[in-house]
Amino acid sequence: MxxxxxxxxxxxxxxxxxxxxxxxxxxxxxxxxxxxxxxxxxxxxxxxxxxxxxxxxxxxxxxxxxxxxxxxxxxxxxxxxxxxxxxxxxxxxxxxxxxxxxxxxxxxxxxxxxxxxxxxxxxxxxxxxxxxxxxxxxxxxxxxxxxxxxxxxxxxxxxxxxxxxxxxxxxxxxxxxxxxxxxxxxxxxxxxxxxxxxxxxxxxxxxxxxxxxxxxxxxxxxxxxxxxxxxxxxxxxxxxxxxxxxxxxxxxxxxxxxxxxxxxxxxxxxxxxxxxxxxxxxxxxxxxxLMQVPCTACQYCMPCPAGVDIPSAFSFYNNKYLFNAGFMNRAWYLAMNQGGGDKKPSFASQCVDCGKCLEHCPQNIQIPTHLKQVEKEFEGWMKKPLIYLVNTAMSKGKRK
Ligand code: SF4
Ligand code: SF4
CATH class of the missing domain: 3.20.20.100 (NADP-dependent oxidoreductase domain)
Structure with a gap:
């Protein structure tokens, strides 16, 4: 050292x-x-x-x-x-x-x-x-x-x-x-x-x-x-x-x-x-x-009153473009934000545009605007079928 x-x-x-x-x-x-x-x-x-x-x-x-x-x-x-x-x-x-x-x-x-x-x-x-x-x-x-x-x-x-x-x-x-x-x-x-x-x-x-x-x-x-x-x-x-x-x-x-x-x-x-x-x-x-949103995952914008996991959404979204891995990151985004156990759902689409997070972001990211883009690219009508597929894959090998 x-x-x-x-x-x-x-x-x-x-x-x-x-x-x-x-x-x-x-x-x-x-x-x-x-x-x-x-x-x-x-x-x-x-x-x-x-x-x-x-x-x-x-x-x-x-x-x-x-x-x-x-x-x-x-x-x-x-x-x-x-x-x-x-x-x-x-x-x-x-x-x-x-x-x-x-x-x-x-x-x-x-x-x-x-x-x-x-x-x-x-x-x-x-x-x-x-x-x-x-x-x-x-x-x-x-x-x-x-x-x-x-x-x-x-x-x-x-x-x-x-x-x-x-x-x-x-x-x-x-x-x-x-x-x-x-x-x-x-x-x-x-x-x-x-x-x-x-x-x-x-x-x-x-x-x-x-x-x-x-x-x-x-x-x-x-x-x-x-x-x-x-x-x-x-x-x-x-x-x-x-x-x-x-x-x-x-x-x-x-x-x-x-x-x-x-x-x-x-x-x-x-x-x-x-x-x-x-x-x-x-x-x-x-x-x-390659980076779409300059989020550092500092968490200062959290918690969001509507339950959105903002840094998680931006992390998967950035990874899609950084690593040219759209499907994998979409699947992980849906899996990680669907809730379950004591965790509530935390999707980008839950954003109600209240603006509270904007006061706290040190990177001055227009969070609600970018969340709309995350929603468009990662959610949409395929959200439910994809979550089903992901959960089925994740349950593989589970003890009966
Ligand atoms: S603008 Fe959206 S993401 Fe930001 S705190 Fe409000 S509901 Fe949450
Ligand atoms: S405050 Fe800004 S940089 Fe920090 S996690 Fe939230 S969106 Fe990302």
Missing amino acids: LYREMPKTKDKLSTLGFGCMRFQGRPTNPDEKKAIEQIRYAVDKGINYLDTGWPYHGGKSEVILGKALKDGYREKVKVADKLPQWLCRSRDDMDWYLGEQLKRLDIDKIDYYLIHAVNGASWKKAVENGVIDFMTEAKAAGKVVNLGFSFHGPKDDFMKIIDAYDWDFCQIQFNILDEHFQAGIEGLNYAASKNIGVIIMEPLRGGALAGKQPAEVEAIYQAANPGRTSVDWALRWIWNHPGVVTILSGMNTIEQIDENIATASTAEMNSMSNDELTAVRRAADAFRT
Whole structure:
């Protein structure tokens, strides 16, 4: 494992951090035992930055991380958590959420505390509600050690927020497809120029840059370096930037942890050749031409009051075009969203166009418009017969 220094704090953080938002199991009922095993496995392998947030896994992520920190693990790591600013109507709320988070984590201080998912408007509201006083007092009281913010919004807002406080660190979305999106490379470099450490989220764009890649992208990567995986390319490109301290990855299998650590152990800053950088640029261009909806599966638009599983709909829809696999993705979309057990149906066609999700999407996706297209291409009159076919296929081999 390689480590990089956080400029102001001088903490040596592992270049790979563990994001506690994609544990195995159901989103609000994750597999606690597996999650704790995997977190501890990652720490034993050298990861020392663990990131959680109030809404992750319906509030269970912080609790699970707290349990993983027992038995001597707390002393080996830095814990990052985030103030859910959108839930705070007052300064008093901020104190309450921080207090609850310390209880959920069962620790007495949070090493890296972020104001979660701000943009220009939400930062302004947070300031009006007293967030500066809150941060100053929380730090003075020793409840938080380092202060930062995570960002989803336009570049200009990012620059203004960077200048608005003496931040220790910040967290931005950055990956081969988002070099100039939101804060982007300009924001990364601006923060670094002010000695503010940068943590990277969405390095694999919600998983789209992992696993089987479109044929055009695979061909570019294979020609440049046969045998190197798409994950290796994507992460190595981010670590190549000197301003990056740590990349967060929401890992949920031992194989993913091992694969990411293998890359993290050799990916030094400024280590990629011009030919490699050109290959990444060409792969990103090929990707962009194929992607229909720029959804990162961040879940901020959820829950939808009408029950639509928005990220699921966009994931299957994008996969149809990325991997030229229309039927398979249609079948999976229908199977996964039909409901059953305690899960209610969650099809795109359930959208009632209320617009609630639009306020929360950091990618500014016109969600209802795209859902109509998903409905048109994946549902229609074939919906029932296809669900029947899928269920029959899925029941094959079932114990009588
Ligand atoms: S616009 Fe549609 S998808 Fe968005 S919250 Fe409303 S019903 Fe759900
Ligand atoms: S539609 Fe937007 S808010 Fe919803 S999961 Fe995708 S990127 Fe996130």
